[in-house]
Amino acid sequence: MAAPIPMSPFPDLLRRIALVLVLATAWIGGPAQAQDAPLQDLLSRLAGADFAETARVVEALAATGDPAAAPILEALGEGDLFYRRSDNAVFIATRGGKGYLLSDPLTGEAAGEAGRREVAKVRVNNSLRRAVRAAIGTLTLRSPDPDIRRAAAETVLKSRDPEAIDPLTAAIEVEADAGVRFVMERARAAATLNSGADDAAKIDAVATIAAKSDQEARSILLAATDGASDSLRQVLDEAVTAVERDLAMWSAAQNVWYGLSLGSVLLLAAIGLAITFGVMGVINMAHGEMVMIGAYVTFVVQEIIRNHAPGLFDASLLIALPLAFATAGLVGMAIERGIIRFLYGRPLETLLATWGLSLILQQAVRSLFGPTNQEVGAPSWMSGAFELGGLTLTYGRVWIIVFALIVFAVLILVLRHTSFGLQMRAVTQNRRMASSMGIRTNWTDALTFGLGSGIAGVAGVALSQIDNVSPNLGQSYIIDSFLVVVFGGVGNLWGTLVGALSLGVLNKFLEPYTGAVLGKILVLVFIILFIQKRPRGLFALKGRAVE
Amino acid sequence: MMLTDRFLRLTGTSGLILLACLAAAAIYVPVANQFIPETSAFHVSTASVVVFGKYLCFAMLALSIDLVWGYCGILSLGHGAFFALGGYAMGMHLMREIGPRGVYGNPVLPDFMVFLNWQELPWYWYGFDQFWFALLMVVAVPGLLAFVFGYLAFRSRVTGVYLSIITQAMTFALMLAFFRNEMGFGGNNGLTDFKDVLGFNLQADSTRIGLYLLSVATLAAAFLVCRAIVLSRLGKVLIAVRDAESRTRFIGYRVEHYKLFVFTVSAMMAGVAGALYVPQVGIINPGEFAPANSIEAVVWVAVGGRGTLVGAVIGGIGVNLGKSYFTGALPEIWLFALGGLFVVVTLFMPKGILGLLSRWRRKKAPAETEARTAAEAEERA
Numbered sequence: 061m062a063a064p065i066p067m068s069p070f071p072d073l074l075r076r077i078a079l080v081l082v083l084a085t086a087w088i089g090g091p092a093q094a095q096d097a098p099l100q101d102l103l104s105r106l107a108g109a110d111f112a113e114t115a116r117v118v119e120a121l122a123a124t125g126d127p128a129a130a131p132i133l134e135a136l137g138e139g140d141l142f143y144r145r146s147d148n149a150v151f152i153a154t155r156g157g158k159g160y161l162l163s164d165p166l167t168g169e170a171a172g173e174a175g176r177r178e179v180a181k182v183r184v185n186n187s188l189r190r191a192v193r194a195a196i197g198t199l200t201l202r203s204p205d206p207d208i209r210r211a212a213a214e215t216v217l218k219s220r221d222p223e224a225i226d227p228l229t230a231a232i233e234v235e236a237d238a239g240v241r242f243v244m245e246r247a248r249a250a251a252t253l254n255s256g257a258d259d260a261a262k263i264d265a266v267a268t269i270a271a272k273s274d275q276e277a278r279s280i281l282l283a284a285t286d287g288a289s290d291s292l293r294q295v296l297d298e299a300v301t302a303v304e305r306d307l308a309m310w311s312a313a314q315n316v317w318y319g320l321s322l323g324s325v326l327l328l329a330a331i332g333l334a335i336t337f338g339v340m341g342v343i344n345m346a347h348g349e350m351v352m353i354g355a356y357v358t359f360v361v362q363e364i365i366r367n368h369a370p371g372l373f374d375a376s377l378l379i380a381l382p383l384a385f386a387t388a389g390l391v392g393m394a395i396e397r398g399i400i401r402f403l404y405g406r407p408l409e410t411l412l413a414t415w416g417l418s419l420i421l422q423q424a425v426r427s428l429f430g431p432t433n434q435e436v437g438a439p440s441w442m443s444g445a446f447e448l449g450g451l452t453l454t455y456g457r458v459w460i461i462v463f464a465l466i467v468f469a470v471l472i473l474v475l476r477h478t479s480f481g482l483q484m485r486a487v488t489q490n491r492r493m494a495s496s497m498g499i500r501t502n503w504t505d506a507l508t509f510g511l512g513s514g515i516a517g518v519a520g521v522a523l524s525q526i527d528n529v530s531p532n533l534g535q536s537y538i539i540d541s542f543l544v545v546v547f548g549g550v551g552n553l554w555g556t557l558v559g560a561l562s563l564g565v566l567n568k569f570l571e572p573y574t575g576a577v578l579g580k581i582l583v584l585v586f587i588i589l590f591i592q593k594r595p596r597g598l599f600a601l602k603g604r605a606v607e
Numbered sequence: 608m609m610l611t612d613r614f615l616r617l618t619g620t621s622g623l624i625l626l627a628c629l630a631a632a633a634i635y636v637p638v639a640n641q642f643i644p645e646t647s648a649f650h651v652s653t654a655s656v657v658v659f660g661k662y663l664c665f666a667m668l669a670l671s672i673d674l675v676w677g678y679c680g681i682l683s684l685g686h687g688a689f690f691a692l693g694g695y696a697m698g699m700h701l702m703r704e705i706g707p708r709g710v711y712g713n714p715v716l717p718d719f720m721v722f723l724n725w726q727e728l729p730w731y732w733y734g735f736d737q738f739w740f741a742l743l744m745v746v747a748v749p750g751l752l753a754f755v756f757g758y759l760a761f762r763s764r765v766t767g768v769y770l771s772i773i774t775q776a777m778t779f780a781l782m783l784a785f786f787r788n789e790m791g792f793g794g795n796n797g798l799t800d801f802k803d804v805l806g807f808n809l810q811a812d813s814t815r816i817g818l819y820l821l822s823v824a825t826l827a828a829a830f831l832v833c834r835a836i837v838l839s840r841l842g843k844v845l846i847a848v849r850d851a852e853s854r855t856r857f858i859g860y861r862v863e864h865y866k867l868f869v870f871t872v873s874a875m876m877a878g879v880a881g882a883l884y885v886p887q888v889g890i891i892n893p894g895e896f897a898p899a900n901s902i903e904a905v906v907w908v909a910v911g912g913r914g915t916l917v918g919a920v921i922g923g924i925g926v927n928l929g930k931s932y933f934t935g936a937l938p939e940i941w942l943f944a945l946g947g948l949f950v951v952v953t954l955f956m957p958k959g960i961l962g963l964l965s966r967w968r969r970k971k972a973p974a975e976t977e978a979r980t981a982a983e984a985e986e987r988a
Contacts, residue, residue, distance in 0.1 A: 343768055345902075402954055407768045408682045409953040412909055415902050416949020423942035539779050539898060542772045577783050584780035588773045592759040595769060 098124060099166060103132065103150045106182050107143035114182065115191055122195035132165045137192040141165070142179040153179060206237045213240060216247040217276065220283075222255030246272065253284040259292045266292075270299040273306030274450060310450030315568050321457045323564025324464035325526065327557060328519035329537040330544035331468060334556040335512030336392075338545055339488050342400055342509065343411040346418040347541060348534025349425075350392060350513045354384035354520020355529045356425060359434045374439040377521055384517040391421075392513020396506045418534065426531040433528040442525060460522050467518060468557055474511070475553070484508050488551075543587050549597030559598060563587075617834050621917045621961070626827055632659070633823040637816045653812050656819050658931065660887045662924045663822040667829050667880035669907040669923030670916060671873040674833050676905065677914030678842065679869050680849035682767075685774030686877050687901035688781050689749035693878025694891040695785075696748055698798035699732060700741030701809075701886060705802050718800070719793045729791045738805060745882040746875040753874030754867065761863035761870075766852065775898045782896035797892025804886050815887070822883050826920070829876050833916050836872065845869055903945070909952050912959030921960055 102124075105117050118136070121129040135141045135152040142153040142160065153160035157173035164171050184192070216228065228248040235241040249265035257265075262284070269277050281300045288296060329351060336344045358380040365372050365379070372379070395417060403410040438456060445454040475481035486494040487504045495501045520533070527533060548559025563583060570579035591597075618626060636659060639651040651659075668690050675681040707714040711721040715728055734740040756777060760770055788794035807814040836842050844865050847855040856862045885891045894900075904923075911922025926948070933941040956963055 343771075399950060399954065408771070409957070411682070411768065411771060412902075412906060413950045413953040416906070416946040416953075419942045419946030419949070423939070423946065426942075427939060535899075539775060543776055546769060546772055577787055581780045581783050584776050584783075588756075588776055588780075589759070591765055591769060591773055592763045595763055595765045 099126060099129060099132070103165060104148060106136075106141065106150050107148035108180070109182065111183070111185055111188060114184065114188055118188070118191050118195050128166055131168065133192050133195050135165060136182060136184060137189055139181060139184060141182040142174075143182060144174060144179050146178065150182070151179070206240050209235075209237070210240045210243050213243040213247045217243065217250050220250045220254040220280065222251050225251050225255060242272075250280045253280060259289055262288075262292055263295050266295050266299050270303055273303040273310070275307070278303050278307065306450070313449075314451055315572070316565055317451055317453065317457075319565030319568035320461060320561060321564070322567055323561035324461040325523065326540055326544050326564055327464045327468065327560035328460070328522055329516075330541040330548075330556055330560055331464075331471065331553075332512040332514070332516035332519060333541045333545050334548075334553055335471070335515065336509055337542070338551045338553070338556065339484070340505070340508055340512075341407065341550075342404075343407050343414065344395075344400075344509075344512070345411055345415040345538060346395065346421060346534075347414075347513075347516055348536075348538035349418045349421040350388040350516035350534070351520040351523060351537055352425065352529075352531065352534040353388045353391060353421070354380075354517030355436070355524035355527075355533055356429065356434070356520075357384040357387050357517065358521045358524040359429075359436050359529055362436060373437070374441060376437075377439060377442075377525075380521045381518055384521045385514040386517075388517025388520070389510040389514030392516075393506045393510035395513070396509035400509065401502070401505065418538075422531045422534070429531075431531060433530045436524040436529050438525055456525055460526065463522050467515060468553070471515065472553060480504075480507065484511075543584070546591060546597055547587050549599035552597070552599045555597055555599035617831060617838065619834070619917075621915070622830065622834060625830065625917045625920060629823050629827050633820055636819060640812070640816060653815055656812075656815050657887050660815070660819040660822045661884060662927045663819075663826050664880045664884035664887070665904070665907065665927050666920040666923030667822075667826050667883070668877050668904050669911065669919040670826070670829055670833055671876035671880065672904055673908045673911075673913065673916055673919035674836065674876070675870055675873045676908060677916070677919070678837055678849060679845045679866055680852070681866060681870060682771045682905065683774045683870070683873075684771045684898060684901050684905065685778035686873070686904055687898075688774075688778035688896055689753060689874040689877035690881040690884070690904075691781070691785075691891065691893075691895035692749045692752065693745045693881030694885040694895060695792060695798065695881075696735075696741055696744040696878070697882035697885045698801070698891040699735040699744075699792075700738060701801040701804060702798050703732070703736040704804065705800065708802055709800070717793070717798070719796065720791070723788060725791075732791065742882075745878050749874040749878035749881075750871050753871045757867045757870040758863075761866045764863075775901070778896050778901055779898050782893050782898075785893035785896060793892070795893065797890060797894075798885075799890040799892075801886065801889055809886055809889065818883065818887050822887070825879060825883060829879070830916060830920065832872075832876075836869070837916065841865065841868070906945070906949055906952070908959075910948060910956075910959055912961030915959070915961045918959045918961040925960070 099121070102117050102120050106114060109117065114136075118133065121133060131152070132141065140152050140154065141150065142162075143150045144162075150165060151162040151171055151174075152165045153162050153174070155161075159176040160174050160179055162171040162174055162179075163169060213228075213231075225248055228244050228251070232241055232244045232248065235244060245268055249268035252265040253262055253269070266281065266284075269280055278300060281296055281303065285293060285296050285300075329348075332350065333344065333347050336342050336347065358377065361380040361383060362373070362376045365376050395414070399413055399417065400410060403413060442456045442459055445452055447453075475485065483494070483499045483504050484507075486497070486499060487501050487508075491501055494504075523533070523537075527536070544559045544563060545556055547563060548555030548557070566586070567579055567583050570582055573579075574582060615623065636651050636656055639649055640653060640656055643650045645652070668686065671689075672683065672686050675683055675686075702717040705717065709718040709721075711718055713721050716725060720728070735744070756774075760773065765773065784790055785792050785797075786795055792798065801809055803809050804814070807817065809815075837845070844855065844860055847860070848862050848865055852862055881891075881895075903926075907922035907926045908919045909922070910918075910926055911920065912918025926945075929944065930941060933944055952959065958965070
């Protein structure tokens with residue numbers, strides 16, 4: 061079986077990479093700065109050079125491994141490299157002034173002007189242009205920046221050119237960065253599978269490729285199946301099956317992750333409601349507006365920081381958290397004292413009054429801040445992403461999940477292990493008895509409602525990172541939140557946790573099959589039917605208290 | 608004389624006043640529109656006729672909510688869905704009636720389907736070219752949805768707030784569904800550009816006055832139907848369910864059957880209101896399903912006076928008059944006013960405007976007061 065030469069633009073480049081790698085192994089890994097002197101020598105050789113000499117210089121430039129050589133090579137490829145007839149000095153020139161504007165190719169500084177006849181172009185032909193492109197590729201592979209080396213190796217991984225095997229072997233030997241070496245080894249294995257190597261070498265290569273299960277591995281293995289011997293084909297088939305199984309697993313894991321991420325958002329929005337609705341039995345339709353207030357507190361904090369202390373921007377969310385809790389909590393207590401306490405025992409009236417309140421709060425925010433979306437920035441520690449196996453996780457989402465769980469844990473601790481939590485539970489379970497024991501039930505009611513609202517405000521800080529901060533922010537969460545609490549079981553915080561996360565995951569697992577909107581509709585229908593089956597939710601409170 | 612007595616019993620005093628007002632409005636508005644010159648202060652412009660017709664539809668929606676909430680204690684936050692479904696059924700007929708006069712000139716497919724490159728009419732659009740079929744669907748679709756939904760919910764004894772929340776989820780799910788282009792109901796834009804109904808041009812003054820009169824008559828009829836239900840033996844059971852559901856069940860009534868009946872009737876009534884609404888405003892879109900609309904309709908009832916029927920009509924018309932005024936004159940203030948109305952009504956006027964009126968009357972006749980407050984206290988407990 062002859063080694064097939066793939067139809068790709070890379071072989072020429074790779075041959076040169078190989079050559080240069082062999083020539084200049086000693087350079088790799090060493091410091092690559094402060095080598096202007098050899099560059100300067102090479103540059104001066106370009107003045108008036110013929111094609112053969114220029115080609116030699118290009119190779120030598122690539123061999124330096126110096127990033128400073130890249131602009132020279134680029135200019136040469138573009139035909140922007142000129143030399144001055146008077147002193148043979150080489151410049152990058154652009155049209156302008158009285159003829160050309162010159163700049164120093166090494167420093168990029170302007171170097172005056174030159175008339176049209178004072179300078180001459182360093183001439184290039186097509187094969188030289190190819191050589192230049194190849195040399196630029198080599199420079200990237202041998203760059204001191206591991207990211208650039210990795211990109212070069214990944215290019216080989218895609219081209220799978222057998223010619224790249226030797227240079228890659230050489231590069232792997234000296235590569236210090238384990239991650240980059242891994243990519244290089246995979247690239248070499250891919251090239252081996254594509255070459256005329258014997259089966260033993262290929263079976264080794266299969267193992268290397270299958271070590272990481274991604275789409276790339278699958279397509280490399282599938283491509284290698286063509287014309288493989290029986291024994292090799294068997295190994296390949298097994299590897300493909302394994303890779304596909306892994307891929308399916310990772311894709312399921314990614315869906316779970318998206319689901320958990322959505323679930324944590326639902327949890328944040330619903331957890332305050334689990335207190336006001338679940339524990340107190342108050343239907344607070346203005347709950348979403350507490351979330352909105354939290355988001356606007358974040359906005360105001362960031363505005364102040366932007367204008368007065370830009371250095372604190374990364375801490376803006378941490379500063380906003382207690383403020384949002386306090387603001388929303390105070391508004392909540394005011395609502396409880398002003399309206400809700402007159403409506404205890406009349407849940408439907410409470411629903412209407414708090415809905416009215418939510419309209420007032422929305423309009424108040426709209427009048428204060430305007431109807432448009434406000435810009436809330438993400439601190440640096442919340443932007444970016446990282447890979448975990450086959451998963452891509454964004455830091456923002458990770459933090460929101462962590463944050464939701466922390467809020468949940470703190471809430472559980474407060475309810476279980478503080479005297480306020482004890483009083484709160486006592487008042488919920490038996491108001492008159494609690495009152496007889498000296499608990500100020502009115503005050504406890506107000507504090508409980510304030511706690512639920514404050515947590516909604518804290519949720520608003522987190523949601524400001526992933527949603528538009530506008531007066532309508534709260535409305536988009538209120539229905540979902542109620543469904544989560546009802547689904548999980550009223551009066552049960554763990555039910556809210558399980559309800560939020562399972563609804564989030566369910567939603568994300570439906571999405572690939574149905575699309576986002578239909579998935580959401582199906583979830584709603586599911587909840588409606590579920591409530592028919594279990595009117596008290598997943599984890600119903602048992603006993604006489606429920607009636 | 609027997610007949611008059613029975614009619615008076617059916618309407619009640621306030622109902623009679625309401626019907627008289629409706630009759631007066633039915634006579635005055637068309638006359639003022641057609642025969643009083645535009646320069647006069649008493650003239651009613653055609654645009655206003657349409658607006659009044661719209662209010663009457665809202666009043667009918669409020670009436671249907673009062674029937675289930677005021678008399679059976681079912682607070683539905685999804686009645687807007689039944690209203691919109693009725694509207695869509697009518698809108699589909701009006702779409703079909705456009706025929707080849709659409710922008711794309713397709714004799715069968717509505718414009719939006721041509722735009723989406725659909726080749727055939729979806730099966731659920733069949734029959735809507737017939738007016739009688741559309742009328743049937745106007746009551747059948749909301750009725751069927753309410754029946755299925757109510758059957759499931761009442762059978763498993765989902766009550767109170769839980770029912771309110773899942774009705775809200777229902778209308779929310781429908782809104783999302785109707786926003787989808789693939790559903791075949793015009794997606795985001797809904798159904799619009801109607802030309803005529805039964806051959807009458809929808810833009811003509813005469814058609815608009817005709818629709819207005821039809822709205823008045825339907826509202827009056829719906830009011831009488833509600834009164835008839837409420838005054839019947841069945842109505843007494845409904846009130847018993849509202850005030851003490853468990854006790855009624857223990858006495859031996861199949862509570863869920865009564866609830867299901869009244870819920871379905873109410874949904875059909877809301878559907879009819881929607882069907883009258885659409886030809887007058889000339890558009891129906893998924894926004895009508897928005898949960899906020901349903902809650903707003905509940906507030907109309909609360910403002911007018913829950914459990915009075917007449918109050919629902921007053922609330923439906925009154926709040927919308929206020930809305931038109933505020934959104935025109937002081938758009939910033941409207942949501943404050945509406946929100947404030949919710950709070951004030953629930954806190955200080957639990958019986959709405961009619962409650963205030965009757966309290967005022969009671970002050971004039973203090974002898975009656977004691978008996979009534981006792982009855983009221985019992986009702987609340």
